[in-house]
Amino acid sequence: MKVKKKSHILIGLIFLLTLASSLLFLKKTVEAAEQSDPYIIATDVTFAPFEYQNEDGEYIGIDIELLAAIAEDQGFEYELRPMNFSAGLQALEGNQVDGMIAAMSITPEREESFDFSEPYIDAGPVLAVHEDNDEITSYEDLDGKTLAVKIGTTGAQFADDLAEDYDITINQFEDSANMYEDVAAGQADAAVEDYPVMAYAIQQGLPLKLPTESEEGYPVGFAVNEDQNQELLEMFNAGLENIQEDGTYDEIMDTYLVSSDDTDEAGTKETAAQMDPYIIATDVTFAPFEYQNDDNEYIGIDIDLLAAIAEDQGFAYELRPMNFSAGLQALETNQVDGMIAAMSITPEREESFDFSEPYIDAGPVLAVHEDNDEISSYEDLDGKTLAVKVGTTGAQFADELAQEYDITINQFEDSANMYEDVAAGQADAAVEDYPVMAYAIQQGLPLKLPTEPEEGYPIGFAVNEGQNQELLEMFNAGLVNVMEDGTYDEIMDTYLVSPEDAEVAEGTGILSLLASNFDALMAGLGRTLLLTLISFGISLVAGTIFGLFSATKNRALNLVANIYVTVLRGIPLIVLAFFMYFSVPQLFDIQLTAFMAGIITLSLNTTAYISEQVRGGIAAVPIGQLEAARSLGLPYRQSMQKVVLPQAIKIMIPSLINQLVITLKDTSILSVIGIVELTQSGRIIIARSYQSGAMWIIVGLIYLIIITLLTKLSNLIERSLMND
Amino acid sequence: MTKLKTENLHKTFGKFEVLKGLDLEVQEGEVVVIIGPSGSGKSTYLRCMNLLEDVNDGKVIVDDHDLTDPSQNINKVRENIGMVFQQFNLFPHLTVMENILLAPKQLKNISKSEGRKLGMSLLESVGMEDKADAYPNSLSGGQQQRAAIARALAMDPDILLFDEPTSALDPEMVGDVLGVMQNLAREGMTMVVVTHEMGFAREVADRVVFMDDGNIVEIGPPSQVFKHPKNERTKNFLDKIL
Ligand SMILES: Nc1ncnc2c1ncn2[C@@H]1O[C@H](COP(=O)(O)OP(=O)(O)O)[C@@H](O)[C@H]1O
């Protein structure tokens, strides 16, 4: 007993000693890091063009070179520490590094934790056109043109805004490379993308150029921890100014980015006369804030809130829906008195506008399946899987959670897929901006919100700086009143599912989904059938020719047919589609619409298969038939045409019907080049309604019905032919 | 007058020599019957006569036209040489009338009524006028072969080639077909007939050719070949089948 007790004490002592000494050591090293001469600067591991490794493994990029130039100018030593972005943020907050330069957007939340330098670049969206295009030099020139965008980006949103002003066709892509290629190949006239990313891609050899200045977006800056290393921040700012003056800054930017063509700003300032009803700008469509219902009336959080406040305060107003950036301009030039359009209160905007108190917050929120009672806090995410949308603040928040808990992250390119990942039980939870998520759930998504949303960008009502202050006061006063009397909650309940009562508003059935999207689906089906029938018609003719080539005794023709079939059967249809749509226009300097490219792709592919069926069909006709015809004096061509082919076709009919079905199904692959056929129609509806479960059943059933009908019809034709 | 002639005709399939230098002259209006064991090259020989098979060496001369001359329009010559096959080879997707009129319509541009008249007279000559609009599959073997003979006559040929025309027929049908062939011979048609019907050969043939192993072993009038074969191989063959 005694011995045991003693040994316990001994072990305890040793443990304590070890702990104390290691703590001391840790403290020393932390102090050493703080005091040591070179500043430790965190940067991201890879984020071109800001920081990435060249072929020699050396770090290069805008951030790296900018920091080097500033350090040289200011004469300070530093040591670069590449780590992943969220680890860098934590290291900065824990004073393990002195500063951080990593394409860091200056957001209000970050400003609460860090001190930022002056911004050294802006990441707003910019227009890009083909380098040979001298036609487009302003947004106005886009009228009647086609714009390529990446689904779900700020660039896509900006393109939508432009499309409200001008007659613009929008081609949607899942990834940047395809979007760029759409313009490079001349399919689209222009693309929209964040300025540094676009400019770098062009620098890398993309044959595009920037005809206009980039739009305002998030500024990017260098950061130190709040109230720490202020001398470093001052040096950075001073150095930045110096290198901007001496041309070093421009040199660095020129190394990595292609600059916009110089464009003049048309600055016509008009002062709107003060009228009795206030003119309030709003966005044209941004659910759940403002959008049109089936009767084309504007509804949404912004619309209802403004109405309630105006009633409370007794002022008259007139709503003027316009695209978001047009609204900002109108507000700045006093053409409207106020603006309510899900407007984030960002520092830059606060420079130009006066904002009301925020009426909602757009921070990220966690969503789980409605049947999931397991997850009620972030801690419950330990060991679980999170679905996020690539590049969003939600994804960033998920990364931060993953630092604390053992979380697997599933990344998605678009919201619909992310939601479905959770709805289908593949992921345990998703992270998304609160209003967007809550609206999606309201629309029938079988998810619920187990936690309160995180703090994010507050959203407010805006007037021009120094203008209409009485309107702003009325808005603030009215907002307080409607919040007190319950009107505010009513409005929010109408559009959003709140975290507390996470109940689905209404189960939207397959039938109602079908009914409300019937026209879009039928348009898609029409395009699917058109693609199928045209391609199959072409392939029947071309396939017969190639099939005859391989049936003759002529070796050269045999070879031609053989090579054609081998090549075309050896290329996956999706690759062929990309080749036709992107490569061919570049290689041969011709214009191809997506639909044309789709027809050609499908025809080339189907021709190869039909050619083989024709060859087989001819081989199945007894040789005596050809000999009998030839012995009568009929030439080869007439013998084939009148005797062999009619019999071969009868033999081929079942496999031709089969091929027709395959071709019809293959049209769905053409959605990758932006043809809105049935499958793509389904995808687009899902992006709007978040009902992929029901939607894919509908799309699948439509295919099934059409193919069954087609097969029945073909069998009828077959039977009537056989009876002859 | 010589209607059809082969000179030193050689035919090989790959390395295998099937015909080893055959010479034969068929006179106008003559009926030549070719007999011989299976695999001796009879069909190949017949098919060389209208160049359904390319020949490797030697000549095929029809009415002074050398068919092996590449500049010769072979289709034109074939119009003049009808062929009847063991398996009939009627076109199954066409009626009997359409089978007969396919070549005249394609090659001679004859009118509908002319065609119908021609078709009916040909069908009458083979005793098939009631089957003009039937499809081949609905006919018996004998009827099919008689329709095939009518088809072979449609381009009004001077020569007819028959490759075992009765071998695929049920015994009770054989007589009808042989009767039609006998009529044709009587009307002066030049005919080369490969057959195992020794009765037909004896009664109708002007000369009988015995082939064995790619060679013409014996040739002569039926009375001589059947009763006094000169060659041992001919004797053996006749002993076996008679
Ligand atoms: N197309 C061909 N390819 C190769 N060998 C063939 C071909 N046609 C016939 N033969 C061969 O040539 C020989 C003679 O055939 P064939 O003329 O049909 O004989 P027969 O008609 O006397 O029975 C046979 O050995 C046969 O196997």
Ligand SMILES: [Mg+2]
């Ligand atoms: Mg034979």
